Amino acid sequence: MTRDGSAPEGKRGRTVDSAGDMSFSGRLSAWLLRGGQLLPDGAVSGPVHPLLRLFSRWVRRPLLPALRLWRRNIQLRVVATTLLMSLAVVLLLGVVVVGQVRNGLLTAKAQAAQSQAVGGFSVAQKMADGADDTRPDEGARTGNRGTQDSATWLTGLVEQLASGGQGVFSVVALSSDSDEPFGDSSPGTRGPRASGDVDPERSVPADLRRKLDTKAGTFRQYTQIKRIGSDDGVSALIIGKRLNDANSNQYQLYYLFPFTQEEESLKLVTGTLATAGVFVVILLGAIAWLVVRQVVTPVRMAAGISERLAAGLLQERMKVTGEDDIARLGESFNKMAQNLQVKIQQLEELSRMQRRFVSDVSHELRTPLTTVRMAADVIHDARDEFDPATARSAELLWGQLDRFESLLAELLEISRFDAGAAALEAEPVDLRDVVHRVIEGAEPLAERKGTRIVVRGAEQPVIAEADPRRVERVLRNLVVNAVEHGEGRDVVVRLASAGGKSGGAVAVAVRDYGVGLKPGEATRVFNRFWRADPARARTTGGTGLGLSIAVEDARLHGGWLQAWGEPGGGSQFRLTLPRTAGETLRGSPIPLEPEDSRRHRGLDETGQPRAGAGRKASTIPVQARAAQAGDAASPVPEPKVARPEADPTALPGSGARVVPQTGGVRGEAAARGDSARTDEPVRGGGAEQEAGQGVEREGGLRGH
Amino acid sequence: MKGRVLVVDDDTALAEMLGIVLRGEGFEPSFVSDGDKALAAFRETKPDLVLLDLMLPGRDGIEVCRLIRAESGVPIVMLTAKSDTVDVVVGLESGADDYIVKPFKPKELVARIRARLRRSEEPTPEQLAIGDLVIDVAGHSVKRDGQSIALTPLEFDLLVALARKPWQVFTREVLLEQVWGYRHAADTRLVNVHVQRLRSKVEKDPERPEIVVTVRGVGYKAGPS
Numbered sequence: 025m026t027r028d029g030s031a032p033e034g035k036r037g038r039t040v041d042s043a044g045d046m047s048f049s050g051r052l053s054a055w056l057l058r059g060g061q062l063l064p065d066g067a068v069s070g071p072v073h074p075l076l077r078l079f080s081r082w083v084r085r086p087l088l089p090a091l092r093l094w095r096r097n098i099q100l101r102v103v104a105t106t107l108l109m110s111l112a113v114v115l116l117l118g119v120v121v122v123g124q125v126r127n128g129l130l131t132a133k134a135q136a137a138q139s140q141a142v143g144g145f146s147v148a149q150k151m152a153d154g155a156d157d158t159r160p161d162e163g164a165r166t167g168n169r170g171t172q173d174s175a176t177w178l179t180g181l182v183e184q185l186a187s188g189g190q191g192v193f194s195v196v197a198l199s200s201d202s203d204e205p206f207g208d209s210s211p212g213t214r215g216p217r218a219s220g221d222v223d224p225e226r227s228v229p230a231d232l233r234r235k236l237d238t239k240a241g242t243f244r245q246y247t248q249i250k251r252i253g254s255d256d257g258v259s260a261l262i263i264g265k266r267l268n269d270a271n272s273n274q275y276q277l278y279y280l281f282p283f284t285q286e287e288e289s290l291k292l293v294t295g296t297l298a299t300a301g302v303f304v305v306i307l308l309g310a311i312a313w314l315v316v317r318q319v320v321t322p323v324r325m326a327a328g329i330s331e332r333l334a335a336g337l338l339q340e341r342m343k344v345t346g347e348d349d350i351a352r353l354g355e356s357f358n359k360m361a362q363n364l365q366v367k368i369q370q371l372e373e374l375s376r377m378q379r380r381f382v383s384d385v386s387h388e389l390r391t392p393l394t395t396v397r398m399a400a401d402v403i404h405d406a407r408d409e410f411d412p413a414t415a416r417s418a419e420l421l422w423g424q425l426d427r428f429e430s431l432l433a434e435l436l437e438i439s440r441f442d443a444g445a446a447a448l449e450a451e452p453v454d455l456r457d458v459v460h461r462v463i464e465g466a467e468p469l470a471e472r473k474g475t476r477i478v479v480r481g482a483e484q485p486v487i488a489e490a491d492p493r494r495v496e497r498v499l500r501n502l503v504v505n506a507v508e509h510g511e512g513r514d515v516v517v518r519l520a521s522a523g524g525k526s527g528g529a530v531a532v533a534v535r536d537y538g539v540g541l542k543p544g545e546a547t548r549v550f551n552r553f554w555r556a557d558p559a560r561a562r563t564t565g566g567t568g569l570g571l572s573i574a575v576e577d578a579r580l581h582g583g584w585l586q587a588w589g590e591p592g593g594g595s596q597f598r599l600t601l602p603r604t605a606g607e608t609l610r611g612s613p614i615p616l617e618p619e620d621s622r623r624h625r626g627l628d629e630t631g632q633p634r635a636g637a638g639r640k641a642s643t644i645p646v647q648a649r650a651a652q653a654g655d656a657a658s659p660v661p662e663p664k665v666a667r668p669e670a671d672p673t674a675l676p677g678s679g680a681r682v683v684p685q686t687g688g689v690r691g692e693a694a695a696r697g698d699s700a701r702t703d704e705p706v707r708g709g710g711a712e713q714e715a716g717q718g719v720e721r722e723g724g725l726r727g728h
Numbered sequence: 729m730k731g732r733v734l735v736v737d738d739d740t741a742l743a744e745m746l747g748i749v750l751r752g753e754g755f756e757p758s759f760v761s762d763g764d765k766a767l768a769a770f771r772e773t774k775p776d777l778v779l780l781d782l783m784l785p786g787r788d789g790i791e792v793c794r795l796i797r798a799e800s801g802v803p804i805v806m807l808t809a810k811s812d813t814v815d816v817v818v819g820l821e822s823g824a825d826d827y828i829v830k831p832f833k834p835k836e837l838v839a840r841i842r843a844r845l846r847r848s849e850e851p852t853p854e855q856l857a858i859g860d861l862v863i864d865v866a867g868h869s870v871k872r873d874g875q876s877i878a879l880t881p882l883e884f885d886l887l888v889a890l891a892r893k894p895w896q897v898f899t900r901e902v903l904l905e906q907v908w909g910y911r912h913a914a915d916t917r918l919v920n921v922h923v924q925r926l927r928s929k930v931e932k933d934p935e936r937p938e939i940v941v942t943v944r945g946v947g948y949k950a951g952p953s
Contacts, residue, residue, distance in 0.1 A: 387809035390830040397831045
């Protein structure tokens with residue numbers, strides 16, 4: 025192609041698609057772009073890929089329903105597979121049978137032809153001999169009458185030989201010398217002769233003729249017979265021999281046996297086989313369809329019924345007929361459904377009984393307790409008139425009744441959870457109100473303990489769909505716990521919400537700076553009646569069920585209640601609730617580990633600066649970080665707290681090792697504490713220093 | 729001060745204890761232990777307040793409550809051992825003004841009773857209008873087009889509280905404090921149930937209230953007068 029010539033003249037860049045001359049095509053496309061002309065169709069190979077993709081999508085789209093049907097319908101698959109496989113078998117069988125029949129026909133034909141030809145050759149030989157001897161037989165006489173002209177004799181011979189095999193074979197005679205011009209078949213010359221309308225020149229292959237010229241004997245070959253005036257050939261077997269005529273001139277005599285009959289037979293056999301094959305394939309497909317249907321129908325029925333069972337319609341059963349495998353499937357399925365129904369009913373009954381029992385016990389216990397309570401109150405009010413021992417007894421009776429009452433209430437509450445009888449009554453609640461109510465309630469206790477309760481993140485509404493009574497109970501528990509275990513230090517209640525219109529979460533974290541939690545305790549605090557140190561005297565008289573109930577309350581909301589703590593570093597309990605009831609939580613707006621934890625400040629367990637990070641961290645004022653943490657403006661749930669990480673053993677900085685403190689560190693920590701104490705309720709190093717010692721002294725106590 | 733209290737309770741020990749406490753506070757208690765006899769005793773003693781246990785032999789407390797409410801607006805305080813949702817709500821819907829869960833402290837009980845009785849002590853002549861209703865506070869009557877509507881004292885208090893400040897939206901907590909006399913936030917279902925009962929009496933179409941309007945997410949307010 026004359027690319028260099030045509031393109032610069034340039035009209036269209038049809039040659040650009042050839043990747044041969046890059047610099048040239050680059051120049052060309054630049055020129056085209058500069059000229060503002062659109063690239064001609066197919067000029068650039070770039071757009072082909074999207075087009076291909078579009079095409080493949082366009083092809084695939086109508087196929088998709090079919091593919092889905094294929095994947096979902098076992099009957100279709102089995103029938104299609106059966107059809108394909110039986111088709112393959114039938115085809116193979118057909119090919120083999122047709123091949124066998126063809127071979128058999130050909131062999132029989134060849135044998136018959138051979139004997140026919142040999143007979144003919146000997147007749148021809150005899151006739152030639154007889155003409156020599158001038159025997160008075162018919163052939164000789166005919167020859168004599170034709171003035172012994174070998175041409176006439178040959179014609180007669182061909183006619184005579186061919187007369188015996190009208191339609192079965194044809195005879196061709198060719199003079200042996202090949203330099204004689206062909207095509208002239210007039211009886212006057214020694215041209216080729218043929219019986220019927222066989223074209224002798226085109227029907228006899230040249231190589232066979234040469235073979236006869238050079239060698240004596242009988243030869244045969246498969247060829248095509250050509251009729252005069254027609255190009256269509258007929259398959260045939262040709263047998264030839266070189267003979268001498270009456271004048272001892274050599275000539276070639278051929279017998280041509282067309283396979284007309286054999287081909288017809290073969291066609292008949294093939295047609296029959298094809299018809300039979302098609303029938304067999306169709307029948308097999310139909311049989312497969314029927315058979316699969318027999319199996320698939322009950323399976324589909326079973327699937328449908330088990331779906332309905334799963335949906336809660338426990339009385340659904342399969343229809344069972346007969347005694348076959350399908351019937352057994354149905355029977356065992358029904359048995360399973362029956363057992364399932366019985367078990368579920370038993371469980372429901374049990375649950376109902378449990379609830380009933382709890383309700384009854386509740387009533388039966390509460391009525392006498394009310395009487396006792398009132399009596400104790402009356403006695404308590406009148407204790408001034410008693411002698412000291414009785415007065416003290418009245419006080420003890422009065423005080424312990426409180427404890428007994430709350431224990432009973434919590435026991436009943438938790439058994440309601442266990443019985444699944446707890447119901448959520450969610451409504452939009454501003455958690456700030458709840459927190460304020462809780463703090464108001466905890467204020468007397470906090471005053472006794474000398475604790476200040478600080479609220480952060482209450483600048484904006486923190487609204488969630490929740491059960492206010494339950495949330496208040498949880499938060500009251502957390503705040504009272506924090507105050508009780510906070511060693512008189514401040515308690516920080518932090519509120520935050522995050523998320524858009526859907527999938528949002530709100531969180532309340534209660535942070536204390538008390539004895540904290542030992543590793544592993546962060547999960548155990550939620551166990552029923554769990555106590556960090558059973559030997560430690562109880563001062564506040566918790567029941568040991570509060571946090572268990574709180575966890576159940578959180579769970580009822582679809583929320584989380586998690587704990588974090590470090591020995592001597594205080595603890596943080598975080599309640600996370602979905603903003604919309606029933607939604608799944610993906611994260612919490614407040615990290616479980618507070619930002620003023622030792623690890624985040626680069627300190628080790630004892631409050632000492634950690635190697636590397638320590639120096640810098642210790643210069644940062646504690647309150648700055650805490651204030652930052654208190655700012656709830658960061659509305660993005662942190663992915664790192666997406667999963668509950670309630671086990672503080674996984675966190676460095678909460679290890680069990682408590683290293684005795686040295687004097688130097690004490691000074692440094694105190695200095696840091698001073699800087700923090702300016703206006704910040706969150707006390708840093710100084711507090712931890714004491715707490716660090718405190719851990720060994722008294723251990724943590726949790727499980728209010 | 730009026731202080732006749734009818735105690736309907738089958739537990740004799742509790743009834744006796746209640747009697748001791750109530751007498752100590754200056755009330756005049758009378759007792760009945762059978763639900764079937766409760767109504768007769770009520771008619772006979774004409775109490776200023778009924779303390780009603782929910783679980784009773786014979787007629788149960790709910791039924792008794794309904795019967796008393798059918799003929800009188802006297803305050804009814806339920807004693808219940810079940811704080812489960814359904815029981816309390818059923819009790820409130822059958823006409824009880826308030827409930828108190830066993831075990832309760834005597835002071836709590838007395839405070840509740842006082843709160844229910846308090847209202848009748850300070851009549852101030854006052855005329856209020858809310859929607860097409862005319863409220864005579866001193867005369868304890870609510871009229872629409874001259875037809876008076878019978879309300880229980882509690883329902884009346886609720887309506888008056890709303891009608892006095894028609895510009896204000898009352899949260900359930902505020903209503904609990906003003907109408908029921910709870911110092912601390914208690915069960916807001918009390919408010920919900922009684923607003924429903926009030927609406928069923930004063931609204932033309934309780935499904936589309938015009939007198940007591942719900943402010944979603946906040947509480948209730950009086951409709952435009």
